[in-house]
Amino acid sequence: xxxxxxxMRVVSKxxxxxxxxxxxxxxxxxxxxxxxxxxxKTGMFGxxxxxxxxxxxxxxxxxxxRKEYIECTFRxxxxxxxTLANVDAGDIVTFRGPYGNRFPIEEFEGKNLLxxxxxxxxxxxxSVIWSCLDQREKYRDVTIVxxxxxxxxxxxxxxxxxxKKRDDVRLVLTVDPGGxxxxxxDHVGFVPTxxxxxxxxxxxxxAVLCGPPIMIKFTLAALQKLGFTAENVYTTLExxxxxxxxxxxxCNVGSVYICKEGPxxxxxxxxxxxxxxx
Amino acid sequence: xxxxLLRNKLDDCIAAWRSAGFSVLAxxxxxxxxxxxxxxxxxxxxxxxxxxxxxxxxxxxxxxxxLIKYKIGKHQIDSETMTPPEQKRVFFGVRPCDASGLxxxxxxxxxxxxxxxxxxxxxxxxxxxxxxxxxxxFCMCTSVKLSPDSAKGADxxxxxxxxxxGWQIEVLSERGKALLEIVSSLLLEGNGHTFPLPxxxxxxxxxxxMEWLADPASFESQFWKDIALRCVGCGSCTFLCPxxxxxxxxxxxxxxxxxxxxxxxxxxxxxxxxHTSGHNPRNTQSTRWRQRIxxxxxxxxxxxxxxxxxxxxxxxxxxxxxxxxxxxxxxITNLPR
Numbered sequence: 001x002x003x004x005x006x007x008m009r010v011v012s013k014x015x016x017x018x019x020x021x022x023x024x025x026x027x028x029x030x031x032x033x034x035x036x037x038x039x040x041k042t043g044m045f046g047x048x049x050x051x052x053x054x055x056x057x058x059x060x061x062x063x064x065x066r067k068e069y070i071e072c073t074f075r076x077x078x079x080x081x082x083t084l085a086n087v088d089a090g091d092i093v094t095f096r097g098p099y100g101n102r103f104p105i106e107e108f109e110g111k112n113l114l115x116x117x118x119x120x121x122x123x124x125x126x127s128v129i130w131s132c133l134d135q136r137e138k139y140r141d142v143t144i145v146x147x148x149x150x151x152x153x154x155x156x157x158x159x160x161x162x163x164k165k166r167d168d169v170r171l172v173l174t175v176d177p178g179g180x181x182x183x184x185x186d187h188v189g190f191v192p193t194x195x196x197x198x199x200x201x202x203x204x205x206x207a208v209l210c211g212p213p214i215m216i217k218f219t220l221a222a223l224q225k226l227g228f229t230a231e232n233v234y235t236t237l238e239x240x241x242x243x244x245x246x247x248x249x250x251c252n253v254g255s256v257y258i259c260k261e262g263p264x265x266x267x268x269x270x271x272x273x274x275x276x277x278x
Numbered sequence: 279x280x281x282x283l284l285r286n287k288l289d290d291c292i293a294a295w296r297s298a299g300f301s302v303l304a305x306x307x308x309x310x311x312x313x314x315x316x317x318x319x320x321x322x323x324x325x326x327x328x329x330x331x332x333x334x335x336x337x338x339x340x341x342x343x344x345l346i347k348y349k350i351g352k353h354q355i356d357s358e359t360m361t362p363p364e365q366k367r368v369f370f371g372v373r374p375c376d377a378s379g380l381x382x383x384x385x386x387x388x389x390x391x392x393x394x395x396x397x398x399x400x401x402x403x404x405x406x407x408x409x410x411x412x413x414x415x416f417c418m419c420t421s422v423k424l425s426p427d428s429a430k431g432a433d434x435x436x437x438x439x440x441x442x443x444g445w446q447i448e449v450l451s452e453r454g455k456a457l458l459e460i461v462s463s464l465l466l467e468g469n470g471h472t473f474p475l476p477x478x479x480x481x482x483x484x485x486x487x488m489e490w491l492a493d494p495a496s497f498e499s500q501f502w503k504d505i506a507l508r509c510v511g512c513g514s515c516t517f518l519c520p521x522x523x524x525x526x527x528x529x530x531x532x533x534x535x536x537x538x539x540x541x542x543x544x545x546x547x548x549x550x551x552x553h554t555s556g557h558n559p560r561n562t563q564s565t566r567w568r569q570r571i572x573x574x575x576x577x578x579x580x581x582x583x584x585x586x587x588x589x590x591x592x593x594x595x596x597x598x599x600x601x602x603x604x605x606x607x608x609x610i611t612n613l614p615r
Contacts, residue, residue: 001394003345003527003540004359051348051355052536054529056554077554092355213557239559240551242527245391248543249524250551252569253559254497255577260390274497277559277569 005094006032010087016155021085022073037067039098042131043264046097047244048072056080057241061123063130073123099244100263103128108206112141118191118211119148122155124236125210143200145172147191150179172198191215192222202227209235220267230268237263253277282466284444288320291461295368298460304370305330325371328414333520334376338399346538362395367403375419375590377407377431379520385582404457407432413476416591418604420478424589427475437472446472482607490610491576505606506567508599513544515593521586545569
């Protein structure tokens with residue numbers, strides 16, 4: 001039946017940042033896992049839930065190249081996320097999905113990739129990053145620009161270290177002014193500014209940009225200044241959702257249903273939407 | 279030769295359908311509000327109403343629908359999917375505007391992901407529409423290109439006979455044919471004089487409305503702020519609309535057990551689109567009213583090729599501040615161009 005979720009067993013929980021956790025989930029039933037393996041592509045989202053509290057929508061943070069588990073990273077803020085943040089390994093939660101469209105990463109083959117993320121928006125970006133890094137030979141230069149408010153707010157710290165050490169990835173890390181610690185070695189400044197300084201070439205490059213609306217706005221301007229066209233910049237939108245399948249009627253921006261036609265759009269597509277509805 | 283159903287055979291028809299395993303639902307007056315409800319005999323029916331206050335939608339997409347029953351134990355959570363009953367149903371005396379609403383919502387509940395809850399009920403239902411013999415000041419079916427005898431969404435269309443003795447039958451689908459098969463011995467062959475259709479004046483020009491809405495410049499027009507000023511956001515117009523389909527999914531229960539439910543929701547409510555961060559894309563009543571009008575007369579048309587309005591007029595008839603869709607569409611029609 002349509003709104004029935006898959007039961008998922010919590011394999012592990014990792015604290016990422018204050019109030020931010022990552023859950024690693026495994027399928028309880030083999031047929032559900034099979035369905036996920038056949039359908040999941042990077043960029044898609046799901047509804048994560050726990051009976052008695054409800055469901056919340058967030059992206060699948062794990063890449064399409066690793067489908068043994070589902071990872072999700074979320075900030076504890078409401079009823080559902082607070083309960084999810086307090087589960088232990090072995091507990092059963094639920095997952096409904098994968099829903100929505102995807103980043104067309106096979107169209108990115110042979111191109112340079114520029115990933116830009118702010119704060120808690122690294123999880124959706126990370127799914128694309130690993131999907132590409134796991135097939136590294138298909139892509140040319142890979143640059144990751146990631147910023148958070150403070151050093152503590154950076155998520156996936158282990159993976160940031162891993163990317164930093166790789167010589168086939170250029171990692172540009174930054175924290176907002178005032179968010180640095182005494183031993184912080186990387187940039188201090190807002191993402192758009194740091195991006196302009198890093199000045200990645202727009203030549204044969206696809207940019208994937210995820211972050212809060214205000215960051216998206218200024219980063220898009222910076223990308224434009226660097227010579228990127230809106231057709232070559234991809235982003236993912238998030239709106240409140242309940243069904244995830246185009247029926248409950250709330251996630252649309254203008255005529256576009258984020259849950260079905262999105263959540264992945266090019267910047268050109270986003271600019272064509274009525275901006276007052278975003 | 280067409281056939282006729284006489285009013286004095288209606289009780290026998292109800293009995294025949296019931297013994298064939300159907301529930302018979304018709305307009306009824308219960309709890310001081312008219313709606314569709316199960317009937318045992320013709321005297322239970324309120325067939326002379328212009329329109330029931332509540333729509334037939336309630337019977338396919340109930341106000342609250344149990345999806346999953348769950349029990350939370352110390353070491354495990356048990357859950358069980360709940361499904362609507364496989365009960366065959368006859369809806370007798372549906373108004374053309376209500377029957378149209380079902381047909382309009384079918385593609386929405388069916389695109390890509392099929393909503394089993396809607397379609398299980400749809401697949402088990404036969405719609406017998408009765409053409410209108412009367413209309414009131416709020417009726418506006420003709421403005422949205424329907425009519426008091428529209429067959430849209432119906433399996434059988436009945437036209438009232440002039441002398442009030444019964445209805446002339448028009449069969450529209452296999453399902454309708456099979457339903458009448460059950461009562462064929464109770465029907466008469468013949469042609470009667472049917473009641474003249476009521477005059478329903480065109481209240482707005484839907485083409486002009488759609489053209490204005492399709493202009494991107496209209497989206498940020500001051501018009502929306504002015505027209506929505508007295509909307510109190512109660513949501514009545516959405517709940518009483520035969521096509522409004524927005525819903526919420528909520529877990530309702532106590533610490534140990536409960537039910538995950540699909541409940542009606544409304545684009546009129548401020549919480550409807552509120553993000554976790556506090557950002558709300560539609561944060562004023564005017565942006566929510568704009569969404570409602572755009573959805574019905576622009577977005578839905580673009581997705582499914584049909585406007586999501588049947589002209590039943592309930593949104594205006596029942597509005598506590600005397601607002602409704604009609605006034606907005608009239609105002610759009612009359613905007614200077």
